[in-house]
Amino acid sequence: MTVQPDPALRVKELRDLIDQHNYSYYVLDEPTVPDAEYDRLFTELRALEEANPDLVTPDSPTQRVGGLASGAFGQVRHEVPMLSLGNAFAESDMLDFDRRIRRTLDLPEGDLFAAGSSVAYCCEPKLDGLAISLLYEDGVLTRGATRGDGTTGEDITANVRTVRNIPLRLRGEGWPAVLEVRGEVYMPKAGFERLNAEARETGGKTFANPRNAAAGSLRQLDSGITARRPLEFCSYGIGRFEGELPDTQVGILHRLRDWGMPISRELKLVEGIDGCLDYYRDIGERRSSLPYEIDGVVFKVNDLGWQRELGFRAREPRWAIAHKFPASEEMTELLDVEFQ
Numbered sequence: 001m002t003v004q005p006d007p008a009l010r011v012k013e014l015r016d017l018i019d020q021h022n023y024s025y026y027v028l029d030e031p032t033v034p035d036a037e038y039d040r041l042f043t044e045l046r047a048l049e050e051a052n053p054d055l056v057t058p059d060s061p062t063q064r065v066g067g068l069a070s071g072a073f074g075q076v077r078h079e080v081p082m083l084s085l086g087n088a089f090a091e092s093d094m095l096d097f098d099r100r101i102r103r104t105l106d107l108p109e110g111d112l113f114a115a116g117s118s119v120a121y122c123c124e125p126k127l128d129g130l131a132i133s134l135l136y137e138d139g140v141l142t143r144g145a146t147r148g149d150g151t152t153g154e155d156i157t158a159n160v161r162t163v164r165n166i167p168l169r170l171r172g173e174g175w176p177a178v179l180e181v182r183g184e185v186y187m188p189k190a191g192f193e194r195l196n197a198e199a200r201e202t203g204g205k206t207f208a209n210p211r212n213a214a215a216g217s218l219r220q221l222d223s224g225i226t227a228r229r230p231l232e233f234c235s236y237g238i239g240r241f242e243g244e245l246p247d248t249q250v251g252i253l254h255r256l257r258d259w260g261m262p263i264s265r266e267l268k269l270v271e272g273i274d275g276c277l278d279y280y281r282d283i284g285e286r287r288s289s290l291p292y293e294i295d296g297v298v299f300k301v302n303d304l305g306w307q308r309e310l311g312f313r314a315r316e317p318r319w320a321i322a323h324k325f326p327a328s329e330e331m332t333e334l335l336d337v338e339f340q
C-alpha cells in the first residue's frame with residue numbers, strides 16, 4: 001500500500017516553493033525555475049486544494065484571481081494620510097529645497113561638502129501610475145486601497161490581489177505585526193502597447209497613456225478583468241506600522257525587499273544636492289529606455305529622524321520633492337534649442 005503524503009504538508013511545501021520562485025522572479029529579477037516547472041508546481045497545488053478545500057487559505061498563490069464582482073468599492077480611511085509631493089521644475093528649485101532643509105536642520109551653511117553640512121538623499125524615479133496602500137496583518141495581505149484624496153480611498157483589495165508582483169504574504173521574518181506598504185501600481189510601456197493593440201483589433205477601449213490604463217484597470221469592479229491587465233507594483237514607503245523599522249529611508253526599502261516587496265531597481269543613496277542633480281541628469285538620459293513611464297525623479301531625506309523634524313507643509317512633506325522632467329513635447333523644443 002503506497003503511503004499517501006499528508007496533503008497539508010505537501011500544500012505547505014508547494015506554497016513555500018512557489019512564493020520563493022515569485023520572490024526570485026519579481027523582486028530579485030532572477031528567475032530560479034523555467035516557466036514549465038513553475039506551472040507544474042502551481043497545477044499540483046491547485047489540484048491538492050480542490051481535493052482538500054479545507055486547506056485553502058486566502059494567502060495561497062491560487063487565491064489571486066477573480067474575486068466576486070462587488071457592487072461598488074468600500075471606503076477606506078488612511079490613518080496616516082497619503083500625501084502628495086511638492087514639485088521642483090528648475091535646478092534653482094532643487095537648490096532652494098536643499099538649502100531650506102539644511103537651514104531647518106541648522107546644518108552649517110559653510111562649504112557644501114564640509115563634513116556634516118550635506119544631507120544624504122534617497123533617490124528613485126517617479127513612476128507615473130496610481131498610488132496605493134497595502135495592509136499586511138501578521139504578514140498576510142488583508143487590504144488594498146487607492147490613495148483617493150489622501151485621507152479617504154477606495155477598497156480595491158480584490159483587484160490588488162491580482163497584481164502578480166504584490167505578495168499575498170510577507171516572506172522571511174522580523175516584519176511588524178501591522179505593516180502598511182505604500183507604492184505605485186503602473187503599467188509597463190510594453191504591456192500598455194499590447195493592451196491598446198488588442199483593443200484596436202477587438203474594437204475595445206484604448207487608453208491615452210499607461211497611467212490612465214493602470215488607473216482604469218485597478219478600478220474595475222470585476223477583478224477578473226484586472227487580473228488580465230499587465231499591471232506591476234513598486235513599493236516606495238510605509239504608512240502605519242506596529243513594530244520596529246530601520247531609521248533610514250533606504251534601510252526601510254531594503255527591509256521591504258527582504259520581506260518580498262518589489263522596490264525600484266534604480267534606488268540610489270546620494271550625498272548632497274550635487275548628488276541629486278547628477279542622478280536627475282542620469283535618469284533623464286535613460287528615461288526613454290526605461291520599461292515604464294516616469295514624469296520625474298523623487299528625492300527624500302534619508303534620515304528618518306530628520307524627516308520627522310522637517311515634517312510637512314499642508315499636504316506635502318518638507319523632506320521630499322519631485323524634480324520633474326519637461327513634458328515630452330517641451331523636451332523636444334529644449335533639445336532643438338540646445339542642438340541648433
Ligand SMILES: NC(=O)c1c(N)nc(OC2CCCC2)nc1O[C@@H]1CCC[C@@H]1O
Nearest residue numbers: 083084085125126127131184236298320
Ligand atoms: N510616484 C512615485 O514614484 C512616488 C515615489 N517614488 N515616492 C513617493 O513618496 C512620497 C509619498 C508621500 C511622501 C513621499 N511618492 C510617489 O508618488 C506620489 C504618491 C502620491 C502622489 C505622487 O504620485
